Amino acid sequence: MILGLTRSWSLIGYLITAVLLLPLLALIVQATQPDEAVFTHLFDTVLPTYIYNSLLLMLLVGFGSLVIAIPAAWFVARCEFPGRRYFQWLLLLPLAMPAYIVAYVYTDMLDYAGPVQRAMRTWFEWQTPQDYYFPAIRSIGGAAIMLSLVLFPYIYLLARTAFMEQSSHLLHASRVMGCGPWRSFWRLALPMARPALAVGVALVAMETAADFATVSYFAVPTLTTAVYDTWLGYGSLTAAAKLSAIMLLVVFSMVGVERFARRKQQLFQKQSRLNEADRYHLAPTKAWAAWSYCMGLLVVSFILPFAVLCAYAVDYFSESWDDRFWQYSINSLYIAAIVSFICVAFAVVLMFVRRVSPRPSDKLASRLSSTGYALPGTVLAIGVLVPLTYADFAINDLMTWFGAKGPGLLFTGSVFALIFAFCVRFVAIAIGSLESSYKRISPSLDMASITLGQSPRQLLRSVHLPLLRKGMFAGALLVFIESMKELPAALLLRPIGFENLATYVFQFVSDEKLEHGALAAIVIVLVGLVPLIYLNRSLEQSR
Template sequence: MILGLSRSWSVAGFCASALLVMPLLALLLEALTPDDAVFGHLMATVLPSYIRNSVLLIFWVSIGALLLALPCAWLMARCEFALRRYLQWALLLPLAMPGYIVAYVYTDLLDYAGPVQRALRAVFGWDSPQDYVFPDIRTLGGAACMLALVLFPYIYLLARTAFVEQSLHLAQASRIMGCSPWQSFWRLSLPMARPALAVGVALVAMETAADFATVSYFAVPTLTTAVYDTWLGYGNLTAAAKLSAIILLVVFLLIGIERFERRKQQLFQKPTAHQPQDLYRLSPMQTLLALGFCGAVLCFAFVLPFGILLSYAVKYFAQSWDARFWQLSVNSLSLALLTSAICLGLALLFMFVRRISPRASDALPSRLASLGYALPGTVLAIGVLIPLTWLDFGLNHLADWLGFKGPGLFFTGSVVALIFAFCVRFVAIAIGSVESSYKRISPSLDRVSVTLGQRPRQLLTRVHLPLLAKGLFAGALLVFIESMKELPAALLLRPIGFENLATFAFQYVSDEKLEYGALAAIVIVLVGLVPLIYLNRSLEQQR
């Protein structure tokens, strides 16, 4: 820590964090305003069903993701069989698939006019829907299945890590005592991995609570769709803010559960790397079953949707590859690059002040700024609209008072609102990456630099930045990818006539014409694969 830190660095950190936390505070203030007719009408009519659907969706997605992730995580961590090395990273790929894309693909496959039901009618001679019973995918259960397919890797990754890091001596003791692999899993590994599983389930639940596109496509009314409809349908910001506050309550409850469970994690034995001879060797029949289950999960969650998407993109390439596609790509790229640069600069400011300041209060800005990541996209959009609307009105009133022509909707009517929202949501990712990199830099380097007469700015540019380069790149990459994929905030905050790849693809999904937006969706998926490859390489280097 450096006692000679200029107060201006701390002030800059607090001002930046205040700006980033402003949407959350504005949202809460707006939600506390007196009740209005729209929200009262919603409470009396549809709000209970919205809440019930949201709770049921979170429950079933969590259960489904857990059932998919647990067997895969155990097999990858504690068993030895053919193709295991490739499957253990391939099972992360579904995270790159947007849920609404998977929902469209399976709706197209399983609807009455889809190839599956057509084939069944041809084989069994059925003539009408009254001749057979086939589950309807456009239901809450169907939405839960789609979300579970794309979200289970959150639990899989954490569970696999927990199983790998469990002490080898305990596993050997269970073998000596005659436990079968199933008994060892049920009595030993699963109870020890419970905190990690709770964290994974909480993450899945938060992503489910934040989902808008999938439930909107399936016409399942939840709190997120209610926020969207209340703002665009009724134009009522206060009612939308009140609904957003309910979602926030659910999200922060889930975060509290996750933090509570993480506090229980204590490591009493140093984990040892599992060598092939330490793993359970599966018999040929068991290997076949393991490959069948893991392969089926990977196929249904990624390979099949991606293959169909790729076929659409190839078939309709001529109609998609045009000047508009290039403009969409430029819009997405520009937004993502600007957001990455701003988030990286803010994260560097927060963590530099936190590292070299002797004041405990200077750790507060980074923590406040990280709150935005917990905001679902629709909630974030409403939170951003409120203060930016105030600013727009204030600027126009000031211009009128001074006798000038007002700037109009300078903030809410331009990409400024989008960039601000993306920064509020994703700066936490950059902060986490920079913080992790700072932990690898010895504090003795700071003391040596001060002894040699380096000022804080020189310490940052000459010492820290070269050592932080890898972490900065990783943080920028992750923010870039998330900005490319973000949909709900983009739908609510985009200026009139502005589209990016995410909103373009979703528009075609909503119109049942994904084939024309398949190329844009392919780009989003391929870009989303980059951090997964990076994550896998990092995990392999730690083994």
């Protein structure tokens, strides 16, 4: 720590934190404003249904993802079977696939007019829907399955890491005491992995609460769609802010419940390096079953939807390869590039202040700046609209008072609002990446630099930045990819006539014409694969 840190660095850190917290504070203030007509109408009619569906969907997706991910994580971490080395990173690929694309593909396949039901009617000579029962894909259960297929890698990754870090001596001791592989897993390995599983379920629940496209496509009314419909349908920013505050309460309550449930849990174990001898060498039949499970999960969650996209892109290539595709790709690229640069710059300043300052308030600034990542896209959009709308009106009123013509919607009518929202939401990713890199820089380097008479600015430029290049690149890359994929905030905050790849693809999904947007969807998926490959390489190097 540098006691001589100039006050200007702290002030810059406080200013960045205040800007990043502005949407959350504005949302809370706006939610306290009176708007009895619209919100009372929603409260008396559909709000209980919105809340019930949101909680039920989070519960179903969390449970479904947990059930899917745990066997795959155990097979890959603790069992030896053909293809295990490849499945440990292949099972991360579904994260690159947007859930609404998976939902469209399976709806097209499983709906009444889809190939599956047509084949069943042909084989069994059924004539009408009354002749047989087929579960409705456009339901809350169908939405839960689609989201589980995309979000289970969160739990899989954390569970796999937890299983691999568990001491092999404990598992060997359980075998000596007469526990077979199943009892060792159920009574020892699974309870020890509970903290990681709880964090994974919490992440999945927050992602489910933030999802808009899938539930909108399946016509499942949730709080996310309620915020969107209230703002665009009723035109009530205050009612939308009240619904957003309820969403925040739900999300933070789930996180609080998860932490409260394991507040007294303590786990102490000696970690040991996992080698080939520590894994269970499965018999041929069981090895085939493990391979089949992992392969089947990979096929239904990634390979099949991606293959369908590729087939669509080939068949409709001439319709997709046009000027709009290039223009929207450029829009996505330059927005993502600007956001990644700003987020990394903010993260560098915040983490530098946190590194060199002894004051607790300076250290708290970087932590508060990361809260935006917990805000769902629709909630964040309302939080951004509130202060920027007031700013636009204030500037125009001021210009009118001076007798000049106002600039119009300077902030909310341009890409500024979109960039601001993305920075608030994704700066936490850059902060996390730089925090990991800063832990590898020895404090003795800071002390040596100060001894040589360098100022804080010289320390940052000459010592920290060269050593942080890898972390800065990783943070910029992750922010870039997330900005390319973000949909709810883009739908609400985009200027009139502005589209990016995410909104472009979603419009085709909403119109049941994904075939025409398949090429753009493939670009989103391929770009999303980049951080997954980087993540897997980082995990392998750390091991």
